[in-house]
Amino acid sequence: MSGRRISIFGATGSIGESTFDLVTRAAPGTYHTVAVSGGRNVARLAAMAKALQAEVAVVADETLLPALRAALAGTGIEAAAGTSAISEAASRPADWVMSAIVGAAGLAPGMAALTAGATLALANKESLVTAGPLILATAAKHGGRILPVDSEHSAIFQALAGEDIAAVERIILTASGGGLRDWPVEKLASATLKDASAHPNWAMGQRITIDSASMFNKALEVIEAKEFFGVSPDQIEVVIHPESIIHSAVAFHDGAIMAHMGTPDMRHAIGYALHWPQRLPLPVKPLDFATLGRITFRAPDLDRYPALRLARQVMETGGMAGCVFNAAKEVALDCFIAGNIGFLDMSWLVEATLDRLSADNRLGKAATNLEDVLEVDQVARTTARAVALSRARS
Ligand code: NAD
Ligand code: MG
Numbered sequence: 001m002s003g004r005r006i007s008i009f010g011a012t013g014s015i016g017e018s019t020f021d022l023v024t025r026a027a028p029g030t031y032h033t034v035a036v037s038g039g040r041n042v043a044r045l046a047a048m049a050k051a052l053q054a055e056v057a058v059v060a061d062e063t064l065l066p067a068l069r070a071a072l073a074g075t076g077i078e079a080a081a082g083t084s085a086i087s088e089a090a091s092r093p094a095d096w097v098m099s100a101i102v103g104a105a106g107l108a109p110g111m112a113a114l115t116a117g118a119t120l121a122l123a124n125k126e127s128l129v130t131a132g133p134l135i136l137a138t139a140a141k142h143g144g145r146i147l148p149v150d151s152e153h154s155a156i157f158q159a160l161a162g163e164d165i166a167a168v169e170r171i172i173l174t175a176s177g178g179g180l181r182d183w184p185v186e187k188l189a190s191a192t193l194k195d196a197s198a199h200p201n202w203a204m205g206q207r208i209t210i211d212s213a214s215m216f217n218k219a220l221e222v223i224e225a226k227e228f229f230g231v232s233p234d235q236i237e238v239v240i241h242p243e244s245i246i247h248s249a250v251a252f253h254d255g256a257i258m259a260h261m262g263t264p265d266m267r268h269a270i271g272y273a274l275h276w277p278q279r280l281p282l283p284v285k286p287l288d289f290a291t292l293g294r295i296t297f298r299a300p301d302l303d304r305y306p307a308l309r310l311a312r313q314v315m316e317t318g319g320m321a322g323c324v325f326n327a328a329k330e331v332a333l334d335c336f337i338a339g340n341i342g343f344l345d346m347s348w349l350v351e352a353t354l355d356r357l358s359a360d361n362r363l364g365k366a367a368t369n370l371e372d373v374l375e376v377d378q379v380a381r382t383t384a385r386a387v388a389l390s391r392a393r394s
Helices: 014-025 042-052 062-072 083-090 104-115 125-142 151-159 185-190 206-214 216-229 267-275 306-317 321-337 345-356 370-393
Strands: 004-009 031-038 056-059 078-081 096-099 119-122 145-148 168-175 236-240 246-252 257-261
Touching (some): 014 267, 031 042, 056 062, 078 083, 104 370, 119 125, 119 267, 145 216, 145 267, 151 257, 151 267, 168 216, 216 345, 306 345
Parallel strands (some): 031 056
Antiparallel strands (some): 168 246
């Protein structure tokens, strides 16, 4: 069993598929797959486990264990199910672990991988928003490393290579503006699930696509950048860049700006994290400036994107506000997907949840253990659901 030991959590999703694509292109023997996980798609999970000859495949939904067992019968691949089985698989010794589960559900497996000393390729931005100081401290304590996979954060990480963070004047996070960026603002309230589930540039999971339309995705990313790079909130600027060619940039005190450019393909960021600290060829379309012609930028309108204002509020509040923000956002998104609230009600629901919990003294300080984070996450979800229900009744 030679090869670099890797695991992919959230393998059946958009980031997971792109990771699988890169891993399966490598020469035989390059990688040895320890674990793969998926939410509910047993057929795809089993096919990936077989193709990668993984040691274990884990499905999040426990009722699907018999189906996974049947799909893996005779292969020698272990089948497991449930959230604790995912964390157990993440704690198995590995060199490189992809964290690509969507939502706060990705936090515990990521923590388990870091505790086991793995390098964590972190697509799951919710981990840093929910428990930034804890996850960074866990990496430091166990000698693990976090490599950002969110395209913006990968871009910033690359722009910072060999630089001193003290030389940074500001970080420029680019945003495509999402699927509704050209809608008149007064029409946004009537945006349907279908309207919000289409993205002009990136093919991604449905949840992050809707979050791009509402800019909750960019709000999470602003907090993610603050946590990961340790800059102050006022050093983070968001700019709308509809073509998604500049994936983000860093402005230094000497006036120089280093930007990462490329075609909008997540395999740039995943591949960089996979091969880091090397740069190896990737199957991405080359960017041709002359064909591209031009790229454009504009400032975001905060009235149009209340999520960006809320991100500032969350960073000012500190403590566990990020955990509440993310949990409330996940509930709001569930409600929108279920058709229970409108598109603009999502930011209203998140703000109302933050307000309601602002006096809760459990939230004042950043959490130092996973249990406290998960407790606040639950409190925030319960509160957000209650707020949503009271709104539906009124
Ligand atoms: P996705 O919905 O396509 O895939 C999510 C994966 O997690 C799937 O394997 C799904 O089965 C699994 N999953 C869902 N709920 C789960 C649960 N409760 N427990 C365990 N597994 C569960 O999502 P995606 O677009 O691939 O995004 C994954 C993560 O990467 C998110 O945190 C997202 O914000 C981040 N990200 C994605 C992109 C992108 O281009 N897709 C870009 C940057 C960051
Ligand atoms: Mg991103």
